[in-house]
Every structure is written in structure tokens, then in C-alpha cells.
Amino acid sequence: QVQLVESGGGLVQAGGSLRLSCAASGRTSSNNAMGWFRQAPGKEREFVAAVTWSGGSTAYADSMKGRFTISRDIARNTVYLQMNSLKPEDTAVYYCAAAGRIASLTSTPPRTNSWGQGTQVTVSS
Numbered sequence: 426q427v428q429l430v431e432s433g434g435g436l437v438q439a440g441g442s443l444r445l446s447c448a449a450s451g452r453t454s455s456n457n458a459m460g461w462f463r464q465a466p467g468k469e470r471e472f473v474a475a476v477t478w479s480g481g482s483t484a485y486a487d488s489m490k491g492r493f494t495i496s497r498d499i500a501r502n503t504v505y506l507q508m509n510s511l512k513p514e515d516t517a518v519y520y521c522a523a524a525g526r527i528a529s530l531t532s533t534p535p536r537t538n539s540w541g542q543g544t545q546v547t548v549s550s
Contacts, residue, residue, distance in 0.1 A: 434544030447521030460530035
């Protein structure tokens with residue numbers, strides 16, 4: 426089973442930027458899509474963005490478009506989430522997930538059992 430390890434979270438002021446990384450090991454052809462989710466205190470986990478290893482197709486939650494960019498480095502087996510113009514409401518634990526295709530990650534609930542441990546992002550006002 427694919428192992429996912431997130432990094433790059435931290436404390437940043439509003440308007441700042443962060444880049445999250447998700448390193449995938451044990452990846453197989455059945456894990457062609459990778460995605461980012463987030464969960465704020467007292468709220469449900471929500472989809473942020475997803476990308477495919479092959480072709481680099483992407484999908485974003487409407488509220489993230491324009492500020493967040495997902496990308497992948499095939500050689501490093503790593504997916505990134507570049508977050509710009511951060512707002513206090515972006516504060517959450519950010520999780521990486523893997524699935525066979527993007528549709529499995531954008532569905533509600535997401536159809537995957539492959540999750541990372543999460544990384545905390547805190548945006549101060």
C-alpha cells in the first residue's frame with residue numbers, strides 16, 4: 426500500500442505563502458491520482474486539489490482556485506501544494522491522499538483509504 430508523508434506546514438501571517446509536500450512511497454499504477462484535503466477544527470474534511478501522475482491533470486475546489494496550485498514531481502514521487510495569499514480561514518490540518526483517479530478524490534466522501542498523517546497550517550491575522 427502506498428505510504429504518504431506530508432511536510433511543509435507551519436505558522437504564517439495572513440497574505441503569506443506556504444508550500445506543502447507529500448512524498449509517496451510504494452506507489453503503484455492503481456494510485457494515479459494524488460490529492461490534498463484539509464480539516465479545520467469543528468469542520469468536516471474538505472477537498473482542496475488533486476493531480477494525476479500521468480498527464481498532470483488537475484482539479485481544484487472552487488474556493489481554492491487562483492490561490493492554490495497543485496503540482497507533482499514524478500522523479501521525486503512528490504506532490505506539492507503551493508498556497509498563496511493565505512487567510513486565517515485557511516487554518517487547518519492538511520492531508521494528502523492517493524487514489525486510482527481524480528474522481529475518487531473529488532467524490533463525497535472521497536473513495537480512498539490511503540491518507541497521510543497530516544500537517545498543520547496556521548494562518549495568523
